[in-house]
Amino acid sequence: MNPDADKLWRHPRWALAALLACLGMLGPFSIDTYLPAFTGIARSLGATPVQMQQTLSAYLFGFAAMNLFHGALADSFGRRPVVLAGIGVFTLASVGCALSPTIGWLVAFRALQGMSAGAGMVVSRAIIRDMFPPADAQRVMSQVTIYFGVAPAIAPVIGGWLFVHADWHVIFWFLAAVGAALWWANWRWLPETLHASQRQPFAVAPLLRGYWQLGASARFLTLALASGVPFNGMFLYVLSAPVFLGEHLRLGPTQFFWFFLLTIAGIMGGAWLSGRLAGRIKPRHQIRHGFVIMLVVSLANVALNLLFEPQAWWALLPIALFSFGWALMVPVVTLIVLDQAPERRGMASSLQSFVGSAANGLVAGAIAPLVMHSTVALALTSLAFLAIGIAAWAWVKPQVGYPAP
16 A cells, blocks of 8 residues: 555545546446447448457457556556556547448457556556555445446447447547547546555566466466456356347347446445445455355346246346346455555556456357357356356465455
8 A cells, every 4th residue: 555645635535436437447338338339330341240249359358468467567657657558549549440441440449449448447456455455445446336337337328329320430439539538537637656665677577477476376366266257247248238138138229228227237236335344244254245146146047047038127137136246246356356466466456357358358259159149048158157256266265364344
């Protein structure tokens, strides 16, 4: 924690949480906004469904690859320069997407978007731990998750409206405008939270040694799996939204917001409760509650899809409740991951994000296209991702220390 933290931010704590949430939301926001325009982009560029799926997987793999470096750069050069550089590249990449004449160019600029969008998410976590002790950090992390939930809820609504009333190019011009506004806001208000005494040398040998120490830690990697893989139980449905909502539930592009609204409401509710519980119950108990909620909901989701024809009025509810359980436990696990390397929290955040993003990219590029055409397969795959997270947590739980409530 920065010893001068109390002097760096004079505004209300919720305002810092809102600013950091905007950084974290940029990645998922740029996914959700263009999903309703999938079919229109394909028609306009003469792209196949597989090629359109590549616009997602290229983004996610770019996101995962650069996540390895955002945090390490922030440990050496400071949090603020890395954030501003990432947002600037994202803005230019969004302009490139809007001007793309072929599907190949769109895939390339989407990869560049992904490579730059992760800077905000990775560095914002490190900033929180720079500024606050554990219990307060959990409260702020929960506030960030709440604010973070607002943007993805409205993103498909905005994207669907822009697509219906203009065309798909305008969606990416809109993302460029969001990037420019966010760059200005962070240039104006974001302080440098990394203390000079905590900066790490930017040299190959120390960087490789830090990566090796974290990457070789079974405890760290298992914690990263416990926090990142269960997210795909929900994210699988986001990636499959054009088919899941359009074909299985027979919703139009402008009706996609119901899915995102309920899902984000679950995230916001779980994050709010997580903040309320900070310092009141043991962290391991809070994590256990989240996993239990997700497990019960996942089993019910499988049973319902086996027994009934999917209908929007019930098929969306399990995903929202799953999101609630995930948001209840993930702020706690994330902080535990960061505290595995207190001297290199940026690098720890990078590696944690890399593990989760690599899993997201695998789901987007390979798993979602295989299972999206069956609601039973979607439900079973979601349960499988949760099972991986539960197994990882069950293995690492006895080895992890927790701050006293």
